[in-house]
Amino acid sequence: MSSASTKRPLRVGLLMDSYNQHAWVVRMLERILAGESAEISCIVMNDGGGGHAAPRGPFGRIASYWKNRKQFLYLLFQRLDRKRRLAGPDPRNAFVFEDVSELLQGVPVIEVSPRRTRFSDFLSDEEVAEVRAKDLDVLLRLGFRILRGGILEAAAVGVWSFHHGDNRVNRGGPAGFWEVLLEWPVTGSILQILNEDLDNGLVLDRSWSGTELMSVRANKSKYYWKTLSMVPRRLDQLYALGREEFLAVHRQAQDPAPFYSQRLFLSPTNRELWRPFVGLYRRLAKRKLATMTGWNHWQLRFGLGDGFGTSLWRFKSIISPSDRFWADPHVVRRDDKYHVFFEEYLYETKRGRIAWLTIDDDGNVSEAEPVLERPYHLSYPFVFEFEDDLYMIPESTEARTIELYKCDRFPGEWSLVRVIKDDIDAVDTTLVEHEGRWWMFTNIRENIGASYHDELFVFYADSPLATVWTPHAQNPVVSDVRRARPAGAFVRANGALVRPAQDCALRYGWGVRLQQVEALTPTEYREIEVSCITPDFQPGVEGVHSFVQVDRLTMVDVHVRRRRSDR
Numbered sequence: 001m002s003s004a005s006t007k008r009p010l011r012v013g014l015l016m017d018s019y020n021q022h023a024w025v026v027r028m029l030e031r032i033l034a035g036e037s038a039e040i041s042c043i044v045m046n047d048g049g050g051g052h053a054a055p056r057g058p059f060g061r062i063a064s065y066w067k068n069r070k071q072f073l074y075l076l077f078q079r080l081d082r083k084r085r086l087a088g089p090d091p092r093n094a095f096v097f098e099d100v101s102e103l104l105q106g107v108p109v110i111e112v113s114p115r116r117t118r119f120s121d122f123l124s125d126e127e128v129a130e131v132r133a134k135d136l137d138v139l140l141r142l143g144f145r146i147l148r149g150g151i152l153e154a155a156a157v158g159v160w161s162f163h164h165g166d167n168r169v170n171r172g173g174p175a176g177f178w179e180v181l182l183e184w185p186v187t188g189s190i191l192q193i194l195n196e197d198l199d200n201g202l203v204l205d206r207s208w209s210g211t212e213l214m215s216v217r218a219n220k221s222k223y224y225w226k227t228l229s230m231v232p233r234r235l236d237q238l239y240a241l242g243r244e245e246f247l248a249v250h251r252q253a254q255d256p257a258p259f260y261s262q263r264l265f266l267s268p269t270n271r272e273l274w275r276p277f278v279g280l281y282r283r284l285a286k287r288k289l290a291t292m293t294g295w296n297h298w299q300l301r302f303g304l305g306d307g308f309g310t311s312l313w314r315f316k317s318i319i320s321p322s323d324r325f326w327a328d329p330h331v332v333r334r335d336d337k338y339h340v341f342f343e344e345y346l347y348e349t350k351r352g353r354i355a356w357l358t359i360d361d362d363g364n365v366s367e368a369e370p371v372l373e374r375p376y377h378l379s380y381p382f383v384f385e386f387e388d389d390l391y392m393i394p395e396s397t398e399a400r401t402i403e404l405y406k407c408d409r410f411p412g413e414w415s416l417v418r419v420i421k422d423d424i425d426a427v428d429t430t431l432v433e434h435e436g437r438w439w440m441f442t443n444i445r446e447n448i449g450a451s452y453h454d455e456l457f458v459f460y461a462d463s464p465l466a467t468v469w470t471p472h473a474q475n476p477v478v479s480d481v482r483r484a485r486p487a488g489a490f491v492r493a494n495g496a497l498v499r500p501a502q503d504c505a506l507r508y509g510w511g512v513r514l515q516q517v518e519a520l521t522p523t524e525y526r527e528i529e530v531s532c533i534t535p536d537f538q539p540g541v542e543g544v545h546s547f548v549q550v551d552r553l554t555m556v557d558v559h560v561r562r563r564r565s566d567r
Contacts, residue, residue, distance in 0.1 A: 043109045122149045152194050188208050333551055418467065
C-alpha cells in the first residue's frame with residue numbers, strides 16, 4: 001500500500017485474551033479509534049485466556065506457593081509491592097482493569113485455541129487462514145504468550161508487540177523488574193514487529209525512562225503510560241508513508257549488528273532475589289531517613305570569563321533566603337549588566353513565581369525582586385528578544401498551557417500576549433531561531449501517569465509570535481530521559497548550535513548534557529552529545545539542573561540537601 005493509493009484507514013486486528021484490559025491499553029485503543037489513520041477491524045480472541053486461573057481458598061494458595069516454592073520471595077515481593085504503591089483507583093495506576101467490550105462493540109471476533117508449549121503459543125493453519133482472510137494491515141498483540149508460526153505473517157505489516165525493556169541489554173522479563181532490583185538508572189521499552197527470534201524484531205519505536213528504584217509497580221506504571229503512544233504514532237506514520245516506505249525507514253534505522261550478549265532474564269529464584277530484595281528495602285529506609293532529616297534545595301551559581309566557564313567548583317553561589325529556593329536561570333544582557341530571570345519557589349505557598357536580579361561585570365549581585373506571579377505555579381522563564389521587544393515563556397504546566405508574555409516596562413511589568421497552546425502538559429519550553437524559522441522545543445507528557453522528563457517535541461513557525469505552530473514530522477524527536485528535557489537556552493559555540501538538556505535518569509535534575517544539533521528541518525532532527533555536566537565537582541552537590549551562557553557569564557543551578565534545622 002503506497003501513500004498515493006491509500007483510500008481507507010488501516011485495518012488493525014487485536015490479539016487479546018479477554019475484554020478485561022489494563023487502563024493503559026484502554027487509553028491506547030481510545031486514541032486509535034479517535035484518529036483517522038486506522039480502524040479496529042478484527043479481534044483474535046484466545047479462548048484459553050492466555051494464562052492460569054488464580055488459586056482459590058487457603059488450600060489453593062498453599063498449593064500454589066508450594067508449586068512455586070523456588071520463587072517464593074518473588075511472589076512475596078509482588079504482593080508487598082502491589083499493596084505499597086499505586087493500588088486501587090489511583091489514576092496513575094496503569095494496571096486497573098477496565099471492560100472494553102462496549103468500546104469494541106460490533107468488531108468481528110475470531111476465537112482461537114492456540115497450541116501451547118512451555119513458553120509459546122502456536123495457532124493452527126486454519127486459524128491463521130481465517131485471520132489472513134480479514135486483509136489486515138497490522139495485528140496488535142495485547143495478549144497471548146510468545147507467538148510463533150504463521151500468525152506472524154498474517155497481516156501485511158506483521159504483528160506489532162511491546163517489549164517493555166531495552167532489547168539491547170534486557171530480553172525476557174519480568175517487565176520493569178530487573179531494572180529496579182539491579183538498580184539500573186534507566187528502563188527501556190520498544191515497539192517491534194515480531195519475528196521468531198525473541199525480542200529481536202524490527203524496532204518501530206524506542207524509548208528510555210528513569211527507573212523508579214523504590215517500586216517495580218510504580219516503575220512499570222510510569223513507562224507503560226508513556227509507551228502506549230507508540231502505537232498510534234506509528235499507525236499515523238504507516239498511513240502517511242505507505243507500507244514500503246514505512247518499512248524502509250525503520251529498516252534503515254536498525255542497529256547494524258544487533259548482538260545480544262546478556263543472559264535471558266526470567267522470573268528470579270529465591271537465591272537470585274535475596275540480595276536485591278534486601279537492597280531495595282535498605283534503599284526505602286535510606287530515603288525515609290533523608291525525608292525526615294532534610295529537604296531538596298536549589299541555588300544559583302555563576303562564573304565570569306572568556307567563553308564557557310567550565311570550572312564549576314570556582315563558581316560563586318547566590319544564596320536565597322531559607323524560606324525559598326532559586327532555580328531555572330535565564331539571562332539577557334542589557335545596560336552593561338546581566339539580567340537574570342529565574343524561578344523563586346516559596347515553601348510556604350508551595351508555588352513558584354518569576355523573580356529577577358542583576359550581575360555586573362565585576363560579579364556584584366543585586367537584590368532579587370519578583371516580576372511575574374500568577375495564581376498557578378510558574379518556573380523556567382525562557383526570555384528572548386524579538387524586534388527590539390523582550391518576551392518570556394514561563395513554564396505554566398499547572399495551568400496546562402504554554403503562555404507568551406511581553407515586557408511592557410523592563411524588568412517588572414509583563415502582559416500576556418497569547419496562550420500558544422492550551423490543554424497540554426508541557427514543561428521547559430525553549431525557542432531558537434535557525435535557518436529562517438523559529439523552533440519551539442518542549443517536553444510533553446501525553447498521558448497521565450507518565451513522566452515529564454522523557455519526550456522532547458518540536459514545533460516550528462515563521463515568527464515567535466505566530467498563532468499556529470506546525471509539529472515536527474519526527475515528534476517526539478527525543479524519547480530518552482537522559483537527554484530530552486530542555487535545560488536552558490540554546491548556545492552557539494564555534495559555529496555549532498548546542499542544546500542544553502537535562503539528564504533525569506538517576507533523579508530529576510541530576511545533570512546536564514550538551515547536545516550539538518546536527519540536523520534541524522521540518523522532517524529531520526539529529527543531535528550528538530559533545531559534553532556533560534555532572535554533580536561530582538563539589539561535595540554536597542547532588543544535581544546540576546540548568547546551563548546558561550551569555551557573553552562572559554556562565555550560570556547553572558545546583559541541587560543541594562539542607563537540614564531541617566536550617567529552616
